[in-house]
Amino acid sequence: MSCTEKAATQDLSGVNPLDRLLMISAGERPRLMYFVLVFFLLGAGMAIGRGTTDALFYKRYGIEYLPVMYLVLSLSLMLTSIVYAAFSDMLSAERFFRLIIPILIVLLIGNWALMSFTTLRLAFPVYFLVYEIASEVLLVHSMLYLAQNLDTRQIKRLSPLILAGMQVGVICGGLFLATSSQTIGVQNMLLVWGGLLFAAIASMSRYHRRSGTSPLYRPGKRTRYPVKHAIAQIYQGARFARQSKLLRNLSIALFFMVITFYVLCYSVGRIYTETFADEAALSAFFGALTVTCGSLALLLQIFVTNRVIRSLGTKKANLIFPLAIGAAYTALLLSFTIVFAVFASILKDTFMPAFRNPVRNLFFNALPGYMQGRSRAMALVLVLPLALSTTGVLLLIAQRTDEPLTFLIIGAASALCYLYFSIRSNRSYLASMLATLREKVFLPDRADLENLNPEDATVSDELAKGLRHPDDEVFVAYAKTMLRIAPEQAIPPVFERLKTASVRSVEQLIPALSKADPDGLRKLLEERFQPGDVPCPPAVLNALIEPGAESPALDRHIENAMRSDDPRQRAAGIHGVLLRGSSPDQADAWKIWQTMASSTSDAEIIAALDVLKHLPTAMARNGIRELPGFHALYGHDNPQVRLSVVKNLSLLRSEARHTMAEAALEDDHPDVRAAAAQFRFLSGDDTRREAFEWIMQSRISPRAQESILRCVIDRCDSPSLLESIVRTRIDDARQLLLVQRQLHDQHATGAHRAALELVGLILQERHDQLIQLALLALEHLENPVTVATIRAGLLSGDRAHIANACEALRYINNRPLGALLGDLLETPEHEMAAVPADTLRSILTWCSKRADPWLRSASLHALKDLPAHV
Amino acid sequence: MSELFERVLLLKQLPLFSGVDTEDLRIVAHALQEEIFFKGERIFDMHDNGDRMFILTSGKVGVSIHPDPARQEFIVERGTGECIGEMGILDDQPRSATVHVLEDTHTLTLEKTRLQELIIRYPALALGILRSMSEKLRDASARINR
Structure with missing residues (x-):
């Protein structure tokens, strides 16, 4: 199926108005529903986790320990992420989920037991760590899961909807938290989260039992030492960041994003902790805040995100979140109060899922597929912990002053850096995507031969080396290049080599040498091809033939060629006789030529018609006139015969030749179409203009249009004309x-x-x-x-x-x-x-x-x- | 003329030619020859030379991989619009199965030498066939991954 078929052919009949609005193509709905459900469950669980973690930690342990927790978290995150990286490329995303979710459920139950049945305060920072690590791993892995199931185009259309499903989950989780924290008890919410995770993994297992492994999953190399392998992968990710400007900029942007984000969390957290009396009230507030942010994010995701991405483009959409964070800091700098804290939280928690996450996925899709997992792992293992520990240190330093302004300046400065590196990521986005694509479609680097400078020592050394290459084919390729860009330099070594090179090499270089140094070529050919038992190759003979000048050796070559069974040689002989022979000999040669041109052998016909291009026009026209079947030859089954006919169209009378050329534009063979286009449209400015009109007015089929365009495009110096095409x-x-x-x-x-x-x-x-x-x-x-x-x-x-x-x-x-x-x-x-x-x-x-x-x-x-x- | 359109469509629906443009398939359509087989006949036996492919325009055949060509133990049956022996015209391997005619069957045949000749004359055909084969490979790879 062709590219655009894939892009376009879908069943319109199955698309209802809602699907139309949400840009869901026919047949995609069941799969979409599944992803929405799983992401809903994950989102609800994470909302409960987020609210309870913050409430329990801030109230029962103390927000002043948050910077220290960031330091501990960075180390824990690094270790956990190495384990994640060890498996992220080796297992399909769903199998990996089946590993990590049960572990998380066990940890939640363990934490709940510690909080409920012991007085250990340690349970709260432990729960904080569990949540932070779990939420990061779940979020990163969820995105990998989507990338393994949806291509870039689907991600652009459907990921906002799927993430909206997650957002609905977040809202429901927040609502549950807001209404039930007081009655159920904040710590019992851990069990609710565990239950939601269980439901998510059960749905996932059921879905993949039916539909198989994620379709875009490509397994990584299996190894006996996964952790070592993971570290190697992270190292490869880091090395790749050195090569890939995009990954480097994305990583630096992530670094500053983490700092600005967590500083903002800490800043607003301080205001909330001071405002609310106990953990239940704080948890209920977090629930309500989650509902508000979740609802706004949901509306954005459904109705705005995909349209914004499509209308502004991925790059501009990439700047929305940094700007939103900047706005949040501006608000807090204006007034460090609960109202502005809520405003900042709303910006932070709304724009992150609505814009930052989907756009970041698109950016990762521009990296080579085999590096995406490693790059994500590198971000998680190196960038995130490094940024978190930096945040922790910066906050610890700032805590000494205990002035909100200090935190806010750190956060705002990081937000500016985040914006700057997001802009730089945008600049490298297209180049990275094209580099990945070129690698995948095996498009080699096209050396711009026309722009090679033969004066450059490296270039001339390389070309000289090529001319000495023992392989004749390599030599010919270099010789052609050199004869084009620096004929004077090329001629001596090329002639020297041609004294011993294969006959085929000589034949291949005759056209270029006949332009660069016709006398030198003649001398070489006469020396190398003496008349004898072996007949002179047709291309060589055709190059040697010239009317008038006396040359017994050449006449012997022609005589030999006339006796040959090879149609090409015989044709070269005919060429020689017609240009050099006596009148009776010429008449005989024409008879032989007519027999060849009327033969049933394709090779004879082609050889006969090729003679015409070497003859003076008047002589060639006479020949055509004497060949009644010439027009009929265009109906020949062999495209090479038709090509020879089209190449000789200029010998016909005006009306007939134009009719035939226009018919030949629709030939089955591209070479015939190209020859027809050259004949029809390359004779002058008027015909070239006509060519563009024919294309723009669709006066021929697209294939014929392509032949015409290829023929005239190099001579078109009007960008506006090309733009119109x-x-x-x-x-x-x-x-x-x-x-x-x-x-x-x-x-x-x-x-x-x-x-x-x-x-x-x-x-x-x-x-x-x-x-x-x-x-x-x-x-x-x-x-x-x-x-x-x-x-x-x-x-x-x-x-x-x-x-x-x-x-x-x-x-x-x-x-x-x-x-x-x-x-x-x-x-x-x-x-x-x-x-x-x-x-x-x-x-x-x-x-x-x-x-x-x-x-x-x-x-x-x-x-x-x-x-x-x- | 109507026959040409039907043949082109028939070819386009075969996995081997699905990547070739319909316009280029006209050339292949002209090279097809009609052949009829009657119930009880064998179109070819296992280990025969794979010199042509058969497109079934009506009827039904059974494919057997039993070493005894006379045994009618079929692994699969093929009917109208389906193709047999298509791999044989691309490689030089002998037939890997025996094909029994279960109902009187009309076929369109394409000879290996004719296809090769067409491919040499029209390289676009080879590109289209490669595209089809690559798509088949991609599908197979996706199935294995599942």
């Missing part, structure tokens, strides 16, 4: 897609179904070809490597690469064109502009009027037996 091709592709969907909605049966199916397939193929055509034109407006990478990604057939290619399109320099193409490729079918439903007959009639022979004939075929009532 891109725009008109996108419009045409959109129109074809709409028609294809209308056709898809027609529920035909029986014999018509097959005919309609074929028309639908052709429309889809034409749509894809037009997209590729638009990208081909775009390649000449943008960085060609970037566009080539995007094209390769779209053609790869891999949905993850297609999604990344679509995302990359949005960040090319010409944003409007990138957005136009991106919208066409990414917009779910139900979001396409509604078009009035046409009748089947009118759709097919429209298709049959397109200047596209294959689509036209398939549509006419479908129309032929259509009952009158349809």
Whole structure:
């Protein structure tokens, strides 16, 4: 299935208005419901955990110990995360969940028992640690779980909904906390959290029993020493951060985000602890705050997040959370009171799930798949603990003054750094995504040979080394490059090497050398190919032949060639006789030529027609005139014969040659189409202008358009013209897609179904070809490597690469064109502009009027037996 | 003409050609030859040369991997629109199964040499077939991962 089929063909009939609003494609709903349920349970549990942890710790242990707890937490988090990293790539996300959730349940029950049946105050910091570690691991792993199940495009559409499910869970958890803390008792809430976790793992097991392992999961290497392996992985993640600007900037941004976030938590926590009398009241307040923040975050996630990401783009959306944090600090700096603390908490806890988490996932998707787990592990094991311990130290220092302003300045400064590194992450986002894509689609680095400077010592050394390479093919490749960029330097070593190189190498370099040094070439060929028993290769003979000049050796070569059984050699002989021979010999040669051109052997015909290009035009025209079957040869079954015919079209009379060239533009073979385009559109400025008009007005099929565009694009120096081509091709592709969907909605049966199916397939193929055509034109407006990478990604057939290619399109320099193409490729079918439903007959009639022979004939075929009532 | 469209659609629905554009499939469609087999016949035996593939346009066949070609113990049955022997035209391995005709069967056959000739002339066909094979491989890999 092609890229755009994947992007576009979904069942419209299954999409109801709600799904339309929420951008859920047909068939996605059951899977989405499952993820929403699991994330709901996890969210509810975490809300209960968050409120109870803070209330119990602040009131029963003391908020002044929070900086110390951050230090302890950083170390615990590092150790736990190493264990996490040991398994994150080795097990599928769901199997890993089945390991960690039961452990967490046991820890919760243990903590509850300590709080209920002992007077140990240690239970509170332990619970604090359990919650903090568990929530971090669960959050990171939940995102990995999503990434293993949804591609970038699905993540953009569906992750806001799934995270909204989590948010509903958070609201319900908060509501439960707000209403039941006083009655149930804060510590008994631990058991409720345990129960929710149990329900989540049970659903997960049931789902994966039915649907198998997460589809985008790629197992890491198995090892006997997982912890050592994990440390190695973290090390690899850290090393990768040195190479990858994106990961480096993301990591530094995370570092400052953690500092600013926890300083804000501490600052508002101080206000809350002073305001509320006991843990039950504080817990109830946290419940109410959770409900408020959760509800706001939910509304944002459902109605705003995905639209903001799509309209602003991933990069601008990445700046929303840093700016929100900045606003929270500004508020607290204005007034360190409960009202502003609540405002700051709302900004912090609303914008984090609504914008920061989904956008961060998108950024991670720009990294190579095999590094994503390691990069996340590195962030969790190194960056997060380092940032936490830094926070702890900074807060301990700030505690000495006991002035809120001190904490707030630290937090605000970190928020500024966070914003700065988020901007830097944005700058490296596209480059990283393209690098990953290029690696995946195996697009080699294209050396810009035209820009090589032969004066550069490294370049000239390398080229000289290439010319001495023992492999003839390597030598030829280097020689061609060198003859193009520095012919004077190239000629002596190339001629020297050609004295001993293979005949094939000589033949391959004749075209380049005949331009660079025709006399030198002649001398070399005459010396190397003396007349003898072995016939002279046809390309060599053709290069040696010149009218008039006396050369017995050349005449012997020609004589030998005329006697040869090889059609190419005989053709070279004919060439020689026609240019050098006497009139009777020439007449004989023409007879042989006619026999060859009328032969049943494809090789004879091709060789005969190739003779014409070496002859003076008048002579070649005479030859064609004497060959009555020349026009019929265009109907030949062998594309090489048709190609030879098209290459000689200039010898025909004007009307006939244009008709044939226009027919050849729709040939089955790309080389024939290309030759026809060259003949038809490269004769002058007017014909080139005409070529662009033909493309923009879709006066031929997309494949013919591509041949024409490839032929004239290098001579187009008008960016606005190319831009018009891109725009008109996108419009045409959109129109074809709409028609294809209308056709898809027609529920035909029986014999018509097959005919309609074929028309639908052709429309889809034409749509894809037009997209590729638009990208081909775009390649000449943008960085060609970037566009080539995007094209390769779209053609790869891999949905993850297609999604990344679509995302990359949005960040090319010409944003409007990138957005136009991106919208066409990414917009779910139900979001396409509604078009009035046409009748089947009118759709097919429209298709049959397109200047596209294959689509036209398939549509006419479908129309032929259509009952009158349809 | 109508036959051409039907053949193109039939080819497009085969896994081997699903990645080839319909326009290029016209070339393959022209190379197909009709052949009829009657109930009780064997289309080919295990270890025969895989010189062509068969697309069933009607009828039913049974595929057996029993070493005795006469034994009718089928691992799978194939019917209209399905294909047999498609791998044989891409590799040089002998047939890995015997195919018995269970009902009178009309087929369209494509000879290996003809396909090879077409691929040489039209490299786009090879690219399309590679795309199909790569998709099959990707699916298989996803199934194994599950």
